[in-house]
Amino acid sequence: MHHNILEIKQLKTYFFTRSGVVKAVDSVNFGIRRGESLCLVGESGCGKTATALSILRLIDSPPGKIIDGEIRYHDEDLLRCSGKRLRQIRGHGIAMIFQDPQSSLNPVFTVGDQIAEQIRMHLKLKRRPTMERTLHLMEQVGIPRARERMKDYPHQFSGGMRQRIMIAAALSCGPEILIADEPTTALDTTIKEQILDIFRDLKQQREMSILFITHDLGTVAGIADRIVVMYGGRIAEVGTVYDIFDQPKHPYTHGLIDCLPDISARSDRLTSIPGMIPSLIDPPDGCIFSPRCPRSMMVCRQKRPKEVIVSKEHLVACHLYS
Amino acid sequence: MKRGGLQGYIIKRLIYAALIAFGVVTITFILLRLGPTSPADKYLANMSARTQDPAQVVAAVEARYGLDKPLYQQYGNYLINLARGDWGWSFSTSMPVIKLIQTHWVYSFQLILLSMLFAASLGLLIGVCSAIKQYTRIDYLATFFSFIGISIPNFWLGIMLILVFSVQLGWFKTYYDTGLPMFSLANLKALILPVITLGTGMMAGYTRYARSATLDNMGKDFVRTARAKGLPERVVIGKHVFRNAILPIITIIMFSLSGIVFGGAYLTEIIFGIPGLGRISFNAIFASDYPVVVTITLIGTLVVLLTNLATDIVYTWLDPRIRYD
Numbered sequence: 001m002h003h004n005i006l007e008i009k010q011l012k013t014y015f016f017t018r019s020g021v022v023k024a025v026d027s028v029n030f031g032i033r034r035g036e037s038l039c040l041v042g043e044s045g046c047g048k049t050a051t052a053l054s055i056l057r058l059i060d061s062p063p064g065k066i067i068d069g070e071i072r073y074h075d076e077d078l079l080r081c082s083g084k085r086l087r088q089i090r091g092h093g094i095a096m097i098f099q100d101p102q103s104s105l106n107p108v109f110t111v112g113d114q115i116a117e118q119i120r121m122h123l124k125l126k127r128r129p130t131m132e133r134t135l136h137l138m139e140q141v142g143i144p145r146a147r148e149r150m151k152d153y154p155h156q157f158s159g160g161m162r163q164r165i166m167i168a169a170a171l172s173c174g175p176e177i178l179i180a181d182e183p184t185t186a187l188d189t190t191i192k193e194q195i196l197d198i199f200r201d202l203k204q205q206r207e208m209s210i211l212f213i214t215h216d217l218g219t220v221a222g223i224a225d226r227i228v229v230m231y232g233g234r235i236a237e238v239g240t241v242y243d244i245f246d247q248p249k250h251p252y253t254h255g256l257i258d259c260l261p262d263i264s265a266r267s268d269r270l271t272s273i274p275g276m277i278p279s280l281i282d283p284p285d286g287c288i289f290s291p292r293c294p295r296s297m298m299v300c301r302q303k304r305p306k307e308v309i310v311s312k313e314h315l316v317a318c319h320l321y322s
Numbered sequence: 323m324k325r326g327g328l329q330g331y332i333i334k335r336l337i338y339a340a341l342i343a344f345g346v347v348t349i350t351f352i353l354l355r356l357g358p359t360s361p362a363d364k365y366l367a368n369m370s371a372r373t374q375d376p377a378q379v380v381a382a383v384e385a386r387y388g389l390d391k392p393l394y395q396q397y398g399n400y401l402i403n404l405a406r407g408d409w410g411w412s413f414s415t416s417m418p419v420i421k422l423i424q425t426h427w428v429y430s431f432q433l434i435l436l437s438m439l440f441a442a443s444l445g446l447l448i449g450v451c452s453a454i455k456q457y458t459r460i461d462y463l464a465t466f467f468s469f470i471g472i473s474i475p476n477f478w479l480g481i482m483l484i485l486v487f488s489v490q491l492g493w494f495k496t497y498y499d500t501g502l503p504m505f506s507l508a509n510l511k512a513l514i515l516p517v518i519t520l521g522t523g524m525m526a527g528y529t530r531y532a533r534s535a536t537l538d539n540m541g542k543d544f545v546r547t548a549r550a551k552g553l554p555e556r557v558v559i560g561k562h563v564f565r566n567a568i569l570p571i572i573t574i575i576m577f578s579l580s581g582i583v584f585g586g587a588y589l590t591e592i593i594f595g596i597p598g599l600g601r602i603s604f605n606a607i608f609a610s611d612y613p614v615v616v617t618i619t620l621i622g623t624l625v626v627l628l629t630n631l632a633t634d635i636v637y638t639w640l641d642p643r644i645r646y647d
Contacts, residue, residue, distance in 0.1 A: 098550075105547070106547075
């Protein structure tokens with residue numbers, strides 16, 4: 001059995017809005033293993049980001065609230081540890097980068113300072129070594145003329161360079177786990193590849209686990225060891241990258257893979273999954289995918305499917321297999 | 323960062339400032355001289371020279387100060403003298419205007435400076451606290467009192483403060499004591515009521531702006547980044563939020579300066595009998611002592627313009643995105 005360094009159990013994160021309770025994360029379970037890169041995949045609004053933010057308790061509250069569950073990191077439950085302990089883990093044990101590097105960096109501080117501040121804070125280094133480390137990190141993520149550019153401000157960098165800065169800051173204290181929430185979504189395709197390369201290098205060089213969140217299955221193929229497919233705040237399918245791409249079980253996963261454009265098919269139209277993303281305020285009874293599911297059965301509309309073990313690494317939550 | 327364009331920008335702004343000051347002097351001068359009374363009339367009253375033919379006295383006085391010349395000529399002379407550093411003669415107090423200002427400016431200066439410090443520091447503090455504790459009792463209280471503070475006219479507040487704290491409780495004098503040494507606790511105490519009078523409205527306004535600017539920035543993505551780094555809330559708010567929130571607040575503070583210099587300070591000085599420029603100017607208006615009025619208006623204008631320019635320069639340090647070129 002593989003050892004999970006982070007274990008998410010029965011996580012429920014709800015948002016209390018004017019129009020009702022949004023069950024953004026509804027009883028989600030999965031684990032992250034040492035040194036693996038795990039991709040969390042799903043459409044917009046399926047609860048990927050809410051899951052990621054819940055791990056470090058970064059959900060904006062109000063309106064969001066983690067209702068229940070457990071997030072086990074080593075021997076601690078992050079949902080129940082003290083604020084002080086949580087701050088020691090944030091940025092040090094588990095670091096996070098976000099979708100939009102433009103707004104995620106503070107415009108009025110130099111990038112050097114924004115990388116250095118957590119080094120000072122967690123590693124308690126003096127001025128000189130902090131600066132050296134910052135410089136080294138910036139060189140590592142491929143920022144040219146790093147020594148001069150440390151003193152520059154975020155607006156003086158391009159989008160791709162800003163995301164490199166974010167990565168450098170996240171790596172600064174040598175985290176065990178890096179959570180990357182759609183880190184390439186806001187970037188051009190060419191820049192996106194460069195950033196993905198950094199992630200691939202990181203995986204090889206460091207014994208670091210990566211939780212990579214994306215809606216783009218194409219990105220996933222190039223980076224993931226294992227994949228968690230989410231739909232409507234719940235987990236649809238979990239498996240290795242081969243399980244998911246070669247033998248997808250869940251009709252939703254099928255749908256996602258069918259949506260990938262196939263150049264050899266030379267079709268005029270792009271495929272899509274019919275129907276709309278369900279409202280998470282008042283989800284249908286039973287399987288949340290059933291209204292859009294081409295293989296929906298009677299039971300799908302009545303009972304919520306349990307997770308079924310397909311093979312050693314492969315789990316699916318679908319009545320077709322129970 | 324490149325600051326090459328800053329010098330050119332400052333020069334440009336100084337030219338604008340000179341043009342605005344010129345405009346203010348011109349308008350003030352003409353408006354005052356359009357009035358029906360001649361400064362000489364008041365002069366006459368002051369001299370109690372009723373034994374002579376009043377018309378003759380007026381003519382003599384007017385001739386002495388050049389008031390008999392056409393307006394454009396008087397205006398031209400005034401400007402030339404101003405450029406030479408001669409700020410005119412005060413008819414009502416019989417001394418050079420410059421002398422008058424030299425003795426009185428410091429009273430206005432201390433009042434305005436202390437009021438701004440009081441309003442800015444308390445306003446920021448309450449505003450930020452209010453934002454951090456949004457929708458709690460602290461926030462509601464701060465909001466409630468800041469609306470009261472904004473709504474109270476300061477002349478009324480001043481009179482009420484005198485009534486309660488000076489007349490009823492006897493804690494303060496009803497009048498500002500000019501005999502106190504400038505840098506003494508007694509002087510500071512004497513300024514408490516005036517500073518509250520002038521500062522409360524400003525403070526309430528700053529509180530509102532500080533609250534909304536803080537809330538604006540608390541929702542920003544970089545705040546989430548800062549939290550994800552494991553920074554303590556003290557640093558998240560005190561560094562990342564505050565440093566961004568302060569930018570619009572500084573603009574607001576500078577923007578309110580003209581209202582303070584030309585409005586609030588005048589009234590406060592009059593209520594408490596502080597012999598500052600506002601009060602001098604106020605008296606001069608009633609005495610048709612136009613050189614005093616024009617000069618004090620000019621000084622106020624310059625103070626506002628130069629402070630604004632100074633703020634713009636400070637901005638290039640506070641906000642690295644701003645460049646003037």
